Amino acid sequence: MDHNLSLVTTLAGGFAMALALGVAAERLRVPALVGYLLAGIILGPATPGVVADLTIASQLSEIGVMLLMFGVGLHFSLRDLMAVKRIAIPGAVAQMGVATLLGTLLAKLWGWEWGGALVLGLSLSCASTVVLLKALEARGVLDTMNGRIAVGWLVVEDLATVLVLVLLPPLAGLLGDGSPATVDAVAGAVESAAPVAEASRSVWLTIGLTLLQVSAFIALMMVAGRRLIPWLLWQVARTGSRELFTLAVVAIAIGIAYGAAMWFKVSFALGAFFAGMVMRESQFSQRAAAESLPLRDAFSVLFFVSVGMLFEPSVLLHAPFKTLAVVTIIILGKAAAAAALVLAFRYPMNTALTVAASLAQIGEFSFILAGLGIAVGLLPKEGMSLILAGALITIAFNPLVFAAVKPVRGWLLERYAWARRLDARPDPYAMLPMSTSREYLEGQVVLTGYGRVGQRIAQALKAHGIPYVVVEQNRECVEDLRKAGAAAVCGDANDPAVLIQAHIANAAMLVVATPSPLDARQMAETARTLNPDIEIVVRTHNDDESRLLRGEGVGVVFYGEEELARSMSRHVVERFKPYDEDIVPARH
Numbered sequence: 001m002d003h004n005l006s007l008v009t010t011l012a013g014g015f016a017m018a019l020a021l022g023v024a025a026e027r028l029r030v031p032a033l034v035g036y037l038l039a040g041i042i043l044g045p046a047t048p049g050v051v052a053d054l055t056i057a058s059q060l061s062e063i064g065v066m067l068l069m070f071g072v073g074l075h076f077s078l079r080d081l082m083a084v085k086r087i088a089i090p091g092a093v094a095q096m097g098v099a100t101l102l103g104t105l106l107a108k109l110w111g112w113e114w115g116g117a118l119v120l121g122l123s124l125s126c127a128s129t130v131v132l133l134k135a136l137e138a139r140g141v142l143d144t145m146n147g148r149i150a151v152g153w154l155v156v157e158d159l160a161t162v163l164v165l166v167l168l169p170p171l172a173g174l175l176g177d178g179s180p181a182t183v184d185a186v187a188g189a190v191e192s193a194a195p196v197a198e199a200s201r202s203v204w205l206t207i208g209l210t211l212l213q214v215s216a217f218i219a220l221m222m223v224a225g226r227r228l229i230p231w232l233l234w235q236v237a238r239t240g241s242r243e244l245f246t247l248a249v250v251a252i253a254i255g256i257a258y259g260a261a262m263w264f265k266v267s268f269a270l271g272a273f274f275a276g277m278v279m280r281e282s283q284f285s286q287r288a289a290a291e292s293l294p295l296r297d298a299f300s301v302l303f304f305v306s307v308g309m310l311f312e313p314s315v316l317l318h319a320p321f322k323t324l325a326v327v328t329i330i331i332l333g334k335a336a337a338a339a340a341l342v343l344a345f346r347y348p349m350n351t352a353l354t355v356a357a358s359l360a361q362i363g364e365f366s367f368i369l370a371g372l373g374i375a376v377g378l379l380p381k382e383g384m385s386l387i388l389a390g391a392l393i394t395i396a397f398n399p400l401v402f403a404a405v406k407p408v409r410g411w412l413l414e415r416y417a418w419a420r421r422l423d424a425r426p427d428p429y430a431m432l433p434m435s436t437s438r439e440y441l442e443g444q445v446v447l448t449g450y451g452r453v454g455q456r457i458a459q460a461l462k463a464h465g466i467p468y469v470v471v472e473q474n475r476e477c478v479e480d481l482r483k484a485g486a487a488a489v490c491g492d493a494n495d496p497a498v499l500i501q502a503h504i505a506n507a508a509m510l511v512v513a514t515p516s517p518l519d520a521r522q523m524a525e526t527a528r529t530l531n532p533d534i535e536i537v538v539r540t541h542n543d544d545e546s547r548l549l550r551g552e553g554v555g556v557v558f559y560g561e562e563e564l565a566r567s568m569s570r571h572v573v574e575r576f577k578p579y580d581e582d583i584v585p586a587r588h
Contacts, residue, residue: 018035068364
């Protein structure tokens, strides 16, 4: 018997069911997200028993979308994206294009109209950032080069999807199948060509106006928001109240999202995303992320529960082959396209397979797109059920797909000569060029990591004329350094072969400025095995890491960031010549 639940009971039922099924999912070694979706299915109208209030659930899910996108923006780093831009941007755009084309053509074979087919294709093209981050963290590869490429790839997908969310409503009339706007346009076409041209101009005028409003909002956020939001957080932080700080973070996130929708006709998702991205510029960004995380997680759960309420389980019985086709596009079509693109950029096979596994699922943005497609009358209800079925199945199987990366790579290398050629092809940036000057091969500084601290140290070394070799996993960074005339090697400094290529055996000093300072143990062991007299300087993030590495005798240890970069640079330079503060470039 159906019951119209109140807000309190909807919250209680949704959280309780999500908790129970989320725990069960984790014990079965599948993402908890699967449990949240199943909770929504059980509470939804398509299954017997208690039926939650869909109106209340949908409004709660809107808050979930805002906070979810706020979290994405809060962790979005333009610097990280630029580090892998040469593969992430063209790769993500091309892969989304391939997946969208496959999904659209598949839906057209089923007899769908172009609008619904396009929404289905777009929904299948974007993977879940939440699922990816959890998968990479579970395997300890989030901070590796493969992990950065995968995350950068999905950030580009997220941004492209946000643009689609903006453009879809004004294009709905043009793509629709039977909406009043489309019917009027067709009727006018019979009478005269002029109304068609007028309708076309109206559509383009709407798109132009929408893009103008979005541009105005983005400009306002980038100019005024970047100054106002950090100032506001500083004023609240001065009160010393944790409660007020959390309230300020949530109020900014939801308030900007609401204002963007009301005044600029921008989606809640885009407004919240830019609120998070601007807040990242504040010195309180890490605290804001930590304070808002519990609330974001809670309402994100409600978002997935509300999405599950829209699922029709009968689609698995009535359209099993359609469901199978959707899952095939997600797991095989997207993965194959991504792997081929990564290999085309001359990255190793392991990177290609890792990125392919990362994209072999769909998630939150697919649901948002599908929901918008239904709201504007483009996507049939069957489409939402197929997308949800595809998400449930691919998210559940994603851990298995990741686990298959290593055996699949081994199987390909064992059976196919082309795979061995691809895997063994030399990386031109994995070793120093033959023309490298001798000053970079003996008595040089080997600098591992070229982030903010590494760059400051490199600037100080360059300003004082001290030769150094950079070891960095980011291939694009190494390429840029080579073009600028610097000596650089691409690879993981934890690998002894990479340090050997940087001529660590003849170096005067090893400087560890990587984001994971505990890796210094392996680097120090390799360096001292090959060069017992080498001096080692290590960057850490906190007192605990500092005490641990000092206790193990790894080397001279510094911690912090700005002051660390200055003092660490001075220490390194003074081992070779007097330090001159005046010639070190200022930090920008």
